[in-house]
Amino acid sequence: MKIERVALYHLSMPLRSPFETSFGRSETRDCILLEVFAEGLTGYGECVADRDPGYSYETIKTAWHILCDFLIPTVLHQQIASPADFQKQTAAVRGHRMAKAGLEMAIWDIEGKLKGKSLRELLGGTRDQVDVGVSVGIQESPQALVKVVEGYLSQGYGRIKIKIKPGRDVAEAEAVRRTFPGIQLQVDANSAYSLSSATSLKPLDSLNLLLIEQPLDEDDLWDHHYLQAQFTTPICLDESIHTARHARQALEMGACRVINIKAGRVGGLSEALVIHNLCWFQNIPVWCGGMLETGVGRASNLALASLPGFTLPGDISATDRYYLEDITEYRFSLNPGSTITVPSLPGLGVTIDRQALQRFTKAQLSLS
Ligand code: OSB
Numbered sequence: 001m002k003i004e005r006v007a008l009y010h011l012s013m014p015l016r017s018p019f020e021t022s023f024g025r026s027e028t029r030d031c032i033l034l035e036v037f038a039e040g041l042t043g044y045g046e047c048v049a050d051r052d053p054g055y056s057y058e059t060i061k062t063a064w065h066i067l068c069d070f071l072i073p074t075v076l077h078q079q080i081a082s083p084a085d086f087q088k089q090t091a092a093v094r095g096h097r098m099a100k101a102g103l104e105m106a107i108w109d110i111e112g113k114l115k116g117k118s119l120r121e122l123l124g125g126t127r128d129q130v131d132v133g134v135s136v137g138i139q140e141s142p143q144a145l146v147k148v149v150e151g152y153l154s155q156g157y158g159r160i161k162i163k164i165k166p167g168r169d170v171a172e173a174e175a176v177r178r179t180f181p182g183i184q185l186q187v188d189a190n191s192a193y194s195l196s197s198a199t200s201l202k203p204l205d206s207l208n209l210l211l212i213e214q215p216l217d218e219d220d221l222w223d224h225h226y227l228q229a230q231f232t233t234p235i236c237l238d239e240s241i242h243t244a245r246h247a248r249q250a251l252e253m254g255a256c257r258v259i260n261i262k263a264g265r266v267g268g269l270s271e272a273l274v275i276h277n278l279c280w281f282q283n284i285p286v287w288c289g290g291m292l293e294t295g296v297g298r299a300s301n302l303a304l305a306s307l308p309g310f311t312l313p314g315d316i317s318a319t320d321r322y323y324l325e326d327i328t329e330y331r332f333s334l335n336p337g338s339t340i341t342v343p344s345l346p347g348l349g350v351t352i353d354r355q356a357l358q359r360f361t362k363a364q365l366s367l368s
């Protein structure tokens with residue numbers, strides 16, 4: 001394919017309820033939508049970099065810069081044989097994986113539309129529906145958290161993840177576990193602890209959690225190995241894994257027993273696929289993380305999570321868990337059994353609601 005033009009949209013999407021993590025609280029989700037024109041087709045990609053560098057060093061502004069000044073000029077009007085070829089052509093751009101992943105997603109979308117195949121088929125996904133859960137932000141109190149969790153359980157979610165931070169961890173997890181003894185429960189610290197402060201998390205080990213996600217810093221791979229040795233609950237890495245190499249090394253050193261795969265964090269679906277294959281081969285469970293995506297990124301996550309190694313429920317909730325209005329015409333809903341159906345139309349399989357897109361656009365630019 002030859003890309004003739006790329007449009008970028010800085011979107012600011014109001015969340016239905018504020019989302020609080022150990023790195024901050026947000027009432028809107030900002031992201032960049034990429035619209036790529038090639039071969040008479042239009043492909044969409046979502047760059048999951050946020051407004052603030054809280055989860056990752058990347059932000060809307062750094063991603064906009066890397067996309068406009070490096071990635072797009074490198075591939076515009078050039079022949080791109082495949083998403084793998086795109087990775088080769090842009091290999092000179094170090095890091096900035098969310099920027100790269102956003103553009104790669106649009107290339108996958110076009111590839112699917114050209115071949116008449118869904119993204120799930122292109123990736124080799126084996127399921128029509130994937131198991132999902134909900135990620136619950138930090139609430140006012142353990143009681144308030146229990147109420148919010150109860151609401152999601154009554155909607156049919158079978159797996160709950162709660163966000164934790166120092167001082168807002170053990171009591172919260174205990175309250176949820178005591179009230180709902182049978183649910184699948186896990187926690188996510190988003191790097192809020194050090195090796196020594198994480199000893200306060202030891203009581204979590206008796207709560208039968210699926211996993212403890214990213215307790216230590218992104219660059220603390222080695223310290224996660226010490227921590228994993230002290231816990232029977234599997235440690236799962238999110239922020240620390242940027243490449244398949246990190247995944248291999250983390251597993252070799254015993255820094256985790258589970259990996260959260262987010263295509264945005266690892267530079268795109270191509271690398272996500274490599275990590276999936278590596279883990280599957282070693283019988284290491286993986287699951288699909290989320291970044292409060294719009295319908296575009298959600299479609300991509302569902303296709304990824306349909307691969308056979310994704311054996312734990314993903315952070316992929318229904319559209320109405322996040323947004324009253326979305327930029328896709330289709331709204332994803334929860335099926336009985338806590339699953340969401342994987343799109344089956346060519347490419348990502350979603351169409352854009354142009355009016356909604358306009359309403360949420362804060363800035364836009366077209367490069368040709
Ligand atoms: O750490 O998994 C995370 C949202 C934004 C940034 C980081 C994370 C999250 C979530 C939400 O946990 C997952 C979702 O999209 O539902």
Ligand code: MG
Nearest residue numbers: 188213214238
């Ligand atoms: Mg996480």
